[in-house]
Amino acid sequence: MQTSVINFILYVCNIPPVIASLFALLYFKKVGRRLYSFNLFLICNGIIQITQLVILKFSKSYHLLMFHIDVPVEFILLAHFYYSFLKSYLDKKVYFIIVAIFTTFSILNSIFIQPVNSFNSYALVGESTLLIILSVFSFIVLLDTRSGMKSTTIGKIFELINSGIFVYYSASLFIYYFSNHYILHQKNNDTTSFISITVSYIFILNTFLAACMFTCFIIALRKHIKSNGAY
Numbered sequence: 001m002q003t004s005v006i007n008f009i010l011y012v013c014n015i016p017p018v019i020a021s022l023f024a025l026l027y028f029k030k031v032g033r034r035l036y037s038f039n040l041f042l043i044c045n046g047i048i049q050i051t052q053l054v055i056l057k058f059s060k061s062y063h064l065l066m067f068h069i070d071v072p073v074e075f076i077l078l079a080h081f082y083y084s085f086l087k088s089y090l091d092k093k094v095y096f097i098i099v100a101i102f103t104t105f106s107i108l109n110s111i112f113i114q115p116v117n118s119f120n121s122y123a124l125v126g127e128s129t130l131l132i133i134l135s136v137f138s139f140i141v142l143l144d145t146r147s148g149m150k151s152t153t154i155g156k157i158f159e160l161i162n163s164g165i166f167v168y169y170s171a172s173l174f175i176y177y178f179s180n181h182y183i184l185h186q187k188n189n190d191t192t193s194f195i196s197i198t199v200s201y202i203f204i205l206n207t208f209l210a211a212c213m214f215t216c217f218i219i220a221l222r223k224h225i226k227s228n229g230a231y
Contacts, residue, residue: 019214132166
């Protein structure tokens with residue numbers, strides 16, 4: 001696939017994340033306490049996406065450093081988002097231990113194992129695994145009639161956001177895991193061109209899945225703001 005086509009797909013698929021971040025910024029004070037960290041996640045992600053697009057425009061290449069920055073920040077904010085809804089079911093100490101361990105692992109991985117000039121697939125696999133666990137646990141809570149969450153407006157919005165997260169990170173887990181396997185295998189065979197092609201397709205598929213997830217987020221935020229009478 002030609003570089004120009006890849007860049008075009010990446011530009012188009014980055015539109016939903018940027019729109020979601022602008023939406024979150026515009027209605028920042030309207031989302032409420034329970035969606036506060038989720039709103040911050042959207043804004044931070046939007047900044048990273050725009051930075052990536054600018055770098056891609058001028059350097060015509062991917063800047064892997066942004067992935068190393070994005071992963072721990074993204075996980076901290078999303079983990080806090082889940083905790084704000086699941087604090088009655090998730091022990092506070094367990095929450096802090098999970099966040100601390102993953103953040104430490106991600107930083108050490110970027111320093112010693114997969115440095116900033118390489119694809120941090122180990123941290124991405126770890127992040128995807130933990131968020132899948134949190135999302136599955138959230139579905140269980142939502143299905144529990146005793147929680148009463150699913151019958152509320154905020155509960156339905158949480159379910160939509162959680163669905164987007166589950167679908168994206170479930171697919172991404174396989175992408176990151178198998179891409180890491182194939183890249184390492186081909187490196188041993190000294191086929192640099194295959195590595196470049198593989199990474200390009202990884203970025204395309206991952207960005208497309210992210211676009212689908214952020215579309216769910218936009219719909220959820222719109223419903224939430226509308227229910228609060230913001231517009």
